[in-house]
Amino acid sequence: xxxxxxxxxxxxxxxxxxxxxxxxxxxxxxxxxxxxxxxxxxxxxxxxxxxxxxxxxxxxxxxxxxxxxxxxxxxxxxxxxxxxxxxxxxxxxxxxxxxxxxxxxxxxxxxxxxxxxxxxxxxxxxxxxxxxxxxxxxxxxxxxxxxxxxxxxxxxxxxxxxxxxxxxxxxxxxxxxxxxxxxxxxxxxxxxxxxxxxxxxxxxxxxxxxxxxxxxxxxxxxxxxxxxxxxxxxxxxxxxxxxxxxxxxxxxxxxxxxxxxxxxxxxxxxxxxxxxxxxxxxxxxxxxxxxxxxxxxxxxxxxxxxxxxxxxxxxxxxxxxxxxxxxxxxxxxxxxxxxxxxxxxxxxxxxxxxxxxxxxxxxxxxxxxxxxxxxxxxxxxxxxxxxxxxxxxxxxxxxxxxxxxxxxxxxxxxxxxxxxxxxxxxxxxxxxxxxxxxxxxxxxxxxxxxxxxxxxxxxxxxxxxxxxxx
Numbered sequence: 001x002x003x004x005x006x007x008x009x010x011x012x013x014x015x016x017x018x019x020x021x022x023x024x025x026x027x028x029x030x031x032x033x034x035x036x037x038x039x040x041x042x043x044x045x046x047x048x049x050x051x052x053x054x055x056x057x058x059x060x061x062x063x064x065x066x067x068x069x070x071x072x073x074x075x076x077x078x079x080x081x082x083x084x085x086x087x088x089x090x091x092x093x094x095x096x097x098x099x100x101x102x103x104x105x106x107x108x109x110x111x112x113x114x115x116x117x118x119x120x121x122x123x124x125x126x127x128x129x130x131x132x133x134x135x136x137x138x139x140x141x142x143x144x145x146x147x148x149x150x151x152x153x154x155x156x157x158x159x160x161x162x163x164x165x166x167x168x169x170x171x172x173x174x175x176x177x178x179x180x181x182x183x184x185x186x187x188x189x190x191x192x193x194x195x196x197x198x199x200x201x202x203x204x205x206x207x208x209x210x211x212x213x214x215x216x217x218x219x220x221x222x223x224x225x226x227x228x229x230x231x232x233x234x235x236x237x238x239x240x241x242x243x244x245x246x247x248x249x250x251x252x253x254x255x256x257x258x259x260x261x262x263x264x265x266x267x268x269x270x271x272x273x274x275x276x277x278x279x280x281x282x283x284x285x286x287x288x289x290x291x292x293x294x295x296x297x298x299x300x301x302x303x304x305x306x307x308x309x310x311x312x313x314x315x316x317x318x319x320x321x322x323x324x325x326x327x328x329x330x331x332x333x334x335x336x337x338x339x340x341x342x343x344x345x346x347x348x349x350x351x352x353x354x355x356x357x358x359x360x361x362x363x364x365x366x367x368x369x370x371x372x373x374x375x376x377x378x379x380x381x382x383x384x385x386x387x388x389x390x391x392x393x394x395x396x397x398x399x400x401x402x403x404x405x406x407x408x409x410x411x412x413x414x415x416x417x418x419x420x421x422x423x424x425x426x427x428x429x430x431x432x433x434x435x436x437x438x439x440x441x442x443x444x445x446x447x448x449x450x451x452x453x454x455x456x457x458x459x460x461x462x463x464x465x466x467x468x469x470x
């Protein structure tokens with residue numbers, strides 16, 4: 001009998017523990033979902049200028065009514081559990097940007113300061129691409145197989161199965177450049193060449209480029225260490241800016257898109273993205289292990305901000321990005337900040353497909369734009385060189401690469417693509433791909449789920465081998 005009682009107690013406590021764990025994970029998931037839906041609806045409706053109901057259906061759609069999402073003025077509110085969980089995101093017209101409020105907060109830094117961003121300029125329809133929006137309709141280069149080009153465009157927008165299966169390719173925009181000129185461009189219904197679309201982790205390559213500009217100005221250095229006061233008394237003080245850029249800092253960070261990962265917790269549950277990342281412990285000695293990390297990029301965003309502490313302050317930091325993108329005629333580019341004012345460099349940028357193509361073209365031209373060397377070629381030689389500890393040569397300074405392992409170039413992420421290919425890539429299939437040896441810059445934007453519904457490798461391989469002739 002005693003043994004039976006003991007077994008019953010064990011089973012009882014096991015059941016209680018299981019229920020508690022289930023409640024914890026469910027609650028955490030709902031918190032993340034509330035933050036995600038508030039932020040994405042706000043950015044899609046206000047920055048992207050899309051229809052509220054369509055965004056709910058296409059971007060947030062759920063099989064059960066878990067969240068109530070409402071729009072009041074410039075604020076989107078997502079609530080759940082009868083209002084016990086509530087998150088807000090607010091649009092600021094001056095910056096054309098949405099900011100997710102910290103949990104339980106009704107205001108952000110933008111409600112407490114007076115900041116007037118320079119107005120975004122619009123491109124002239126009369127100026128030729130890439131400076132303006134006038135795209136030449138002249139005959140395609142003889143290097144382009146037009147029939148195959150049309151085939152791959154059709155395939156990019158074709159859905160592999162019905163929406164009810166949960167498998168959605170959901171391509172929203174494709175822009176293809178050959179030798180700097182737009183040779184193909186297509187958009188899904190509800191999107192156009194003037195629709196800003198979220199870049200997700202392509203933002204990382206943007207932040208890297210801005211840091212390159214700051215290094216050129218002499219305000220930052222790749223050898224900078226002792227980067228944060230919280231690191232002063234431990235081994236993290238030895239981490240350099242270079243190691244953060246190359247994702248080899250050794251800091252702990254669980255990078256995945258599940259609701260309980262560090263990525264989701266930082267972006268959609270924490271009060272301060274930078275504080276969350278800066279308090280991560282050292283897991284490996286710096287420069288010994290490569291580990292892709294959104295937390296790392298938000299630390300880079302903060303360091304970029306701090307470089308302006310004695311050089312114009314926050315207003316100069318925010319204007320710096322605007323001014324830089326204007327030099328590249330990327331006038332639609334919007335970098336969102338967190339509630340404290342630091343750019344969310346890991347995830348939240350928005351631009352038209354054409355402006356994403358301009359960014360790729362700028363990298364293809366190694367920092368040159370319209371005859372002016374905006375960034376030195378040496379910056380892109382650095383940024384596009386593989387991190388020594390990336391096993392397949394797959395990562396540089398916040399850019400994805402296809403270089404291959406040091407001792408075997410065939411051991412690379414995309415064996416069917418040239419080793420000089422490089423990419424800005426983001427969640428849901430966002431891609432800016434550059435293949436210099438093929439003179440290609442390719443932008444594909446979408447909302448793909450699962451990842452297997454979009455074959456970026458096959459798409460780019462077909463373009464490089466069946467559309468472009470050597």
